[in-house]
Amino acid sequence: MTEIAKIAIVDDEVHIRALLEQTLEDLDGEPEILTAANGAEGLALIERERPQLVFLDVMMPLMNGYEVCAAVRSNPDLAATTIVMLTAKGQEADRTRGLETGAHHFVTKPFDPDEILDLAREILQAS
């Protein structure tokens, strides 16, 4: 990681954005954390900023997480972007669909902050 890492959080719920952001601030190297409040805005943000890592909610207005994920995956410029999907508890069946659209990891909400940090470190180190 020579340059400062970029992480995007795309979720329509403000508290999830705030909590994820606060969690990710504990990462070393002070990565730049970007947020978007719906799918369309999120896709634009990802295309513009090309973050290494995206936390992507499934259920969102305008464009849901699967659609954003599929759009990101179909864009060769974004091949280096790793997508972590945020699924609601009890909706683990969403994972199959997420995998099909090209998500790499899944985290259930409410998320375990330690799990988020471990996952982010692992992904940023690999990129």
Place this chain on the structure above:
Amino acid sequence: MIKASNYLKPAWVRRQFELAFPLLPPGTSAALWLSGKLLAEIGGAASGLAEDTPGAQAFHLVLEQERVGTLLLSSPATQALDWGKAFAHALQGILDAEHARRSVAQETLESYREMALLQRAVTELNHSLKPAAVAASLLKEFDGRKDTAGHGAVFLRNPDSASLELIQSFGEDAAKTFARLQGSRLFAEMATREAGDIINDLPASSQWAEEATDFKALLWLPLIAHGENLGLLVLASRHADGFAAGDLKRAQTLSSVAAAALRNAQLYAAEQDMFQSFVRVIATAIDAKSPYTAGHCRRVPEIALMIAEMAHQADSGPFADFVLDEDKRNTLQIAAMLHDCGKVVTPEWVVDKATKLDHIENRIHLIATRFEVLRRDAEIALYRALAEHADGDAARRIYQERLQQLDDDFAFIEKCNLGAEFTSDEQVARIQDVARTTWRDSRGEAFPLLTENEVYNLSVQRGTLNPEERKIIEDHAVHTINMLSQISFPRSLRNVTEYAAGHHERMDGRGYPRGLKRDQLSIPARIVAIADIFEALTAPDRPYRKPGTLNWAINIMHRMKLDNHIDGELFDLFISQGVYAAYAQKHLVAGQIDDVDVARYLG
């Protein structure tokens, strides 16, 4: 330390500066520092602007009495100061609100963290119903973590003595170091406390410095479930600042789950113990019922488990795929202990029937008495002849011949009664002859020397049991099935009845009670059958029979293999893996152990 630089986004501050700048007198410069980080600056003189820059004005930003940042302003015009004051006030307000929001968020994240930990722990720690496995899972939560304690141990209280016993541990030389700790006054103190705690920097403690020299910091927690103190979790570190409050909290969350799991494990173990002891009581009762089968129900499981273990270890041949897991082992042991439980309803006089005339009592004595009557009759006949002046010599000869015949007949009946040898058709005819002899009571009424029932029993050609009695004996296998199928075994033991019920079946389907064939019997059921026979043949403690030798027993079993009575593959395993020899070493008496020609039986 509060990291205020995260509280405001640099882009937002920059935009704020840009919007305000046109309102300020020309020549003004401004900069915002938060937590030692320059967030934004504006104006010609801004770079290098510091508190001690001449003419610079500093407005301090404070959170929780801590100075977290500074708005620096340098301007030729004094009204810029008013702007600075207003802007700093607004920033302070935003920081206060953000600080409050963040502390709420922090609380939420802590709950998330604990919830996630609990969710995982409940699954992990309830994975097993073995106390040692629960303890191992608990320690796994601490072993190898980046903030690791380095050492950890779980002690469980012995329910009888209440003393703490080391069950699981991790770390370099863990067993030794924790044993030393266990001997210390500090440990005794930890064991009595009702709540957990941390001691950091042990070497600096005036009270405990001498006590735990292996470690520099300790964290401990009693494992309490339903108000019962089950044991102690101890984490130890070689760093003086080994543990923080967060570590204790995390350990508390995990320990509460672990304690509940341990309690379940202990309750389960107690249930198992109780069940096992019931099984033992039944086995002991059957063994005690008859001197003919003493120790049988205790020894059959031993043989069965030895055979099963060998089948499990085989990685080629017919038992390559046979796996003896823990459930199967328990099932087999219980089945082998209970295989003859149906014998509790078998009348003892049948089980113990040593002679053909046994019926509660050996009835040979009644017959002996009748022979005695005939002897007296002969004697009376002699005296009567002498008194009538008949030919004395002839009368004496007749008397002697009569006595001789009676003695011969009685000796013959007595021998038949033992059932030790095959009784031929000619011998059956002779029994009927003897029965036709009559004796008279004092009123002159005539009776046959042997009753119909006595003739029937004496005419049994093999052994001592008549067909009805043989049926009663064989019925024990039916009773075993009936009794065992009434027990509601847990899933893990659901095969007990099948394993136990087949011990008198034969591979060719000519056994009892169901006449099942080899492929209708599970391997463990066939194992119980072989163990049953081997035990019966080699039992050293049977009355009226001297114990059979090893070679004699195996020879009989070999014939049973050739007859398709017992499972040939199991017999081969039994011989080739030396199961018989290992068992003989343990349970047979010296006179029984002779050389077994293994090669001959494996041909």
